[in-house]
Amino acid sequence: MNFFLDTAHIDEIKKAQKWNLIDGVTTNPSLVAQTNYSHKELILEICNLLKDKPVSAEVLSVSSEKIYKEAKELAKIHPSVVVKIPLIAEGLKAVKKLHAENIATNVTLCFSPNQALLAAKAGATYISVFVGRLDDIGHEGCEIASQCHKLMKEYQYKSQILGASIRHSKHIFTLAQAGIPISTLPFKVFNQLIQHPLTDIGLKKFLEDAKKSKHLP
Numbered sequence: 001m002n003f004f005l006d007t008a009h010i011d012e013i014k015k016a017q018k019w020n021l022i023d024g025v026t027t028n029p030s031l032v033a034q035t036n037y038s039h040k041e042l043i044l045e046i047c048n049l050l051k052d053k054p055v056s057a058e059v060l061s062v063s064s065e066k067i068y069k070e071a072k073e074l075a076k077i078h079p080s081v082v083v084k085i086p087l088i089a090e091g092l093k094a095v096k097k098l099h100a101e102n103i104a105t106n107v108t109l110c111f112s113p114n115q116a117l118l119a120a121k122a123g124a125t126y127i128s129v130f131v132g133r134l135d136d137i138g139h140e141g142c143e144i145a146s147q148c149h150k151l152m153k154e155y156q157y158k159s160q161i162l163g164a165s166i167r168h169s170k171h172i173f174t175l176a177q178a179g180i181p182i183s184t185l186p187f188k189v190f191n192q193l194i195q196h197p198l199t200d201i202g203l204k205k206f207l208e209d210a211k212k213s214k215h216l217p
């Protein structure tokens with residue numbers, strides 16, 4: 001499974017990068033609003049940090065023509081930019097045009113397999129299924145993401161289902177079991193994946209025992 005980091009915070013990206021396990025970054029307007037950067041400056045800085053890995057930057061327009069224009073501007077920032085477009089009819093119209101021009105898109109705010117089918121038909125590169133927000137309203141977010149992924153395979157669409165709105169490490173395990181190719185994680189959840197108290201206890205004991213040994217340095 002590929003791991004994207006779902007953040008607009010440069011310090012979080014730098015920390016996660018040290019582990020060398022990050023395959024991309026996704027942002028959204030709410031995350032960008034938490035920073036002091038202009039959108040363009042922020043995306044450029046993230047792209048420079050990530051080198052050739054995909055960085056999703058979201059449009060704010062809601063009419064197809066404006067989405068298309070904004071997407072073209074965002075795509076000019078850096079070759080790694082993936083334009084994030086809401087899953088509305090106007091958005092999908094723009095996705096189709098952008099796909100024809102080989103501009104990568106991440107169709108966001110997907111909550112159902114039918115929506116995912118339409119996004120795939122329009123030529124989305126990635127389709128972000130918001131599992132946490134589905135759970136919030138009593139649905140099974142991971143199950144819906146899995147259904148979306150099965151449809152992509154069934155119809156041989158190239159679009160990749162991206163598990164988004166991740167709240168905890170169990171989401172990641174469930175999505176991984178379903179074969180979801182990518183998840184985008186908040187930094188907090190990324191940290192949760194690596195941590196286990198038994199690992200810390202075990203390591204402490206190994207190091208203490210090593211100090212007592214005559215044979216180890």
Ligand code: G3P
Binds near residue numbers: 026128130132165184
């Ligand atoms: O980037 C989209 C998504 O990951 C948002 O997550 O936590 O605001 O539902 P959340």
